[in-house]
């Protein structure tokens with residue numbers, strides 16, 4: 001099915017100036033850009049975005065990091081987009097990610113791993129409206 005997925009270029013990717021390379025990769029893979037914006041989350045907003053991880057030991061660190069600088073939020077559309085974007089990003093831990101994946105190329109460690117992508121249709125249905133209104137989604 002044609003799906004939409006929420007991708008974040010995380011603060012580390014913005015600081016490394018690799019946002020364009022991340023966007024280019026999704027364009028090269030044939031996805032359609034539906035929405036894009038740069039913003040800076042508060043720690044509380046990061047906590048709401050990652051609310052499913054609230055009980056994890058790394059939650060506080062994750063929210064600190066995700067609010068440590070600007071991010072770039074985007075929505076990409078394509079056939080089977082959720083799983084395909086996750087494959088392009090690679091494993092959560094860049095050290096375990098396959099060669100050529102975005103996290104291997106641009107990530108530093110399991111926390112500072114350059115990109116986020118929705119992990120399911122259910123997640124995408126929470127994450128896309130978290131950042132974008134209907135008017136901002138141009139298919």
Ligand code: CMP
Nearest residue numbers: 058061062092110111112113115116117
């Ligand atoms: P992401 O895809 O954004 O979804 C949740 C994030 O939590 C994940 O990527 C990692 O960056 C982060 N995360 C997962 N495990 C750890 C960990 N052990 N320590 C710090 N951050 C983690």
